[in-house]
Amino acid sequence: MLKKALLIFILISCSLLSGCELALFDPKGPIGEQAKDLIILSVALLSIVIIPVLFMSVYFPYKYRKSNDKNEYKPKWEHSTKIEVIVWVVPCLIITALAVATYITSHTLDPRKPLGKSEDTLTIQVIALDWKWLFVYPEQQIATVNEIAIPVDKPVEFLITSDTVMNSFFIPRLGSQIYAMAGMENRLNLMASEEGIYRGMSANYSGFGFAGMKFKTHAVNQQGFEDWVNKVKTSPIVLDEARLGELTKKSKDHQVEYFADVDPLLFKKTIEKYTGVQNGK
Incomplete structure (x- = not known):
């Protein structure tokens, strides 16, 4: 049932987006090319967080639903070093990468920067x-x-x-x-x-x-x-x-x-x- 609903969602999304003109991803100039690369880099870095979160927002409610009595029940669980490392280190690395990209492109994509003599x-x-x-x-x-x-x-x-x-x-x-x-x-x-x-x-x-x-x-x-x-x-x-x-x-x-x-x-x-x-x- 879940797979069928996901397939329907993908088909509907594709049909709605088929008429869109993705001009930013079809640049015809050097500034447009750099802007496209920056957008792709930013989305790729953010996807490291967004995709797992979207997956877990569906997986966790399904896995730990009331009718599922096969999973181990730990009412006193409160800490995981592995989870702490992931939720702190990964965002810090993403922010660092975005900060570096922002600093570089703030200069290379400066609108006042001449492109020639x-x-x-x-x-x-x-x-x-x-x-x-x-x-x-x-x-x-x-x-x-x-x-x-x-x-x-x-x-x-x-x-x-x-x-x-x-x-x-x-x-x-x-x-x-x-x-x-x-x-x-x-x-x-x-x-x-x-x-x-x-x-x-x-x-x-x-x-x-x-x-x-x-x-x-x-x-x-x-x-x-x-x-x-x-x-x-x-x-x-x-x-x-x-x-x-x-x-x-x-x-x-x-x-x-x-x-x-x-x-x-x-x-x-x-x-x-x-x-x-x-x-x-």
Whole structure:
């Protein structure tokens, strides 16, 4: 009976999970690969405790049930050196291993750590709005909404802020997420190692339009990136003050937009709007 129930549970779980997109376990960049390895290591170490506990939570009630009179009864038993050693030594070893892994990855996965030389790095400025993402390419003098393109195997530095409530910038297959906060600049360095279209999102609830706050990341070769930039530059729309005012209004499931020109100081002005620099404070 127990085996049958376990089999049914496994089949139901597999059917429910079959539609899930396990993006974190299918990374397409070096940061994502390191993050995946850290997750697997952490789960493996924790499983040393979790699996035995789950097993014993079923085995002990079954073994020591009232109707089982074949086991030895020891009402005065109170101590076992072996059990004491196991319940203290094993968790200490797990905590030590996790501490070492945390210390190492705190440096190797530092979001501000450059992935290449500054002259070889593409800079993208990210501004979180309600409920959309505004991307500014300062070197290319273009801007987009809810879509970016990056060259494969090229370091990308995202400068991230918010012109609204706090959000969280996240491209699961490239790794790492970092908060976007008004009046602050966060930095995130990523790189794509394979061509493809990767889903980006906000990982922090920010209101009723949060579910549609997604964007596409096109990882392409260098020629494909230049073609994409040229396509954006052919847009008849420029990101002037009037258009920016429209973008800052709340909107749900906002469509992709291209802007052929943008104020090169837009990102800086967005931050200073909340720090008071523009008002002489």
